[in-house]
Amino acid sequence: MIRMNRRALLGASLGALAMPALPRTTMAAGSMSAAVYPGGWDEALRGVLAPALKRAHDVDVAFEPLFAVDQIAKARAARGVAPFDVFVLDPGPRVQGIDLNLFESFDPSRLANRAKLPEGYADRHGAGVAAQVVGIAYNPKKLPKPAGWRDLFKPEYASRLGLTGFGTTFGTVSLIEMAKVWGGSETDVEPLFTELRKILPQVAAVAQPAAIPGLFQQGQIDVMYTNTYTVSLLKSRGVVIEFALPETGGVAFGTTMHIAKGAKNIEQSYQYIDTMIATDVQSALSQAPYFFVPVNTEVTPGAEVPMRSIADLSKFVTHDWSKINPLRPRWIDRFNREMAK
Template sequence: MTEFRRRHLLGAAMAGAALPFGGARAQGTTMTAAVYPGGWDEALRDVLAPRLREQGITVAFEPLFAVDQIAKARAARGNPPFDVFVLDPGPRVSGIDFGLFETFDPAKLSNLGQLPPGQADAQGAAVAAQVVGIAYNPTKVPKPKGWADLFKPEYVSKLGLTGFGTTFGTISLIEMAKALGGSVENMDPLFAELRRIRPSVAAVGQPAAMPGMFQQGQIDVMYTNTYTVTLLRSRGVNIDFAVPETGAAAFMTTMHIAKGSRNIDAAYKYIDAMISTPVQAALSQAPYFFVPVNKDVTPGADVPMRSISEIGNFVTHDWAKINPVRPQWIQRFNREMAG
């Protein structure tokens, strides 16, 4: 995921309002939570950690991408290196398959009612959403109607391509394959088109490089999430978000308590605070631009929904099918699109 990058630090004013937890405060508890490097790390240190301190809980953050969290937890062999995971759908399925999570009881979340039905289960709880579509510079190219448009000459020469290494990249490329007559089971139509446009495409690069290329005018079209669009616009970049005619894709980022955690009560409070209205409202604003999962918090203007309750209207994907074949896609993309 997720794919939240380089945010400026929020002022100390964000650390204000206390959260409405019932029961006694924990005293002197220290827990460790995995967090995505970059923007997530900054945001949770600024917004979430101060509210946990009000509960007597000190959080030590460990910046790790999702696949690295899974690898580190597996290598620990029952001695979890952190108390809470934060994961996108693919690594979440891997964590379930490897038995890395404590059984989760949603009833222990005082803010459970703020989540849409089904967004907390026996594995963990949703804490943020991502909405994925097409970003374009409206002063340079017309608004794309759908994924297949990206293979037309007027877009190819301005297109930034990135592979299957991220969740947003993977689902974007799957949607392109579907638009070209393919599927998760048959990605050949996608790779045939990628090979065809390779000599003319503006750039092929790492996901983290795409926003900078867009800002510098090296590309004018890319597939990305609404967070990136809002962040670039806040920096004065001409950029809009296009919802493909087949619909924007969406997925949830979730938190899970590590199997064998010695700070389970604190871990529940950590996740509960993350989904609370004050934290979700703060994280949805500049400079963070999270897509809130709390029903009482309105997503930002670039997000094509007015409440997380609309998430069922978006395109979703079956990661139990994707995970086994994704490594092959990554290797194939790197091999065929390199150079």
């Protein structure tokens, strides 16, 4: 059984926050900076978006790998000095950023590719750039296909489960959906903790979100909650893995980009976001080895994604982050205290 202690669970976030921001005075004309999710997003945007931005606008981008919650924390700690020009965020941190006034007012008309986004995917706060579908990934050679979230608490699944907490959006929505099947709700996860305590001695691994896919690839776990992007990426590397939509429905949410309050490179930031939603970039990102779920209406999601267009997103389970955000910090802390040893 693999365990990571509380210090290890929190370490990635604290370490990221400790990194100094790029000196804003050193950013020359034709340059800008952007936060990017560590791991696959970092690789994809460096491999596809950065070269496309350079070709289209002769703009260089410096990336800073940070999870969404760390981006918000870093911007708050900077006290009005933008630590980077562009955020990339999931729904919860997006709502928090709006509430904290961390974004510049956004003008969708400055996006040349605005018409290729569905209605409502660009507003006065920012623009949608990708979608995510969350469910259960499993090794079909080791386990039968799980019917839903409740199955993960059965001994045969719990003993092969990779457990991670509320620090990411996919982790939060998965754990909320688990709470629901035990009588909880979007704002009540007490039943979840009751059931987790019962299976904790059996659980194969409790680890940081970024470590879970590696544990699956190494065969140290055989079931996890994650997004289709991670499943497709592992499958492309020869890992035996399949994706299951829970019987209660798959979870979906959008990922958005926002210009940071006080950003010094506004024009380049618009060009960066516009390039991200361009058809050629969205098409490239939707294919191997990146497997993004595109929001550009001219691009069809890959075969591994359980939708044929971004319009299908409305058929999935979504959540009210204005209710979740006030509770989430306590959930994160509690998970770290009670689940990590």
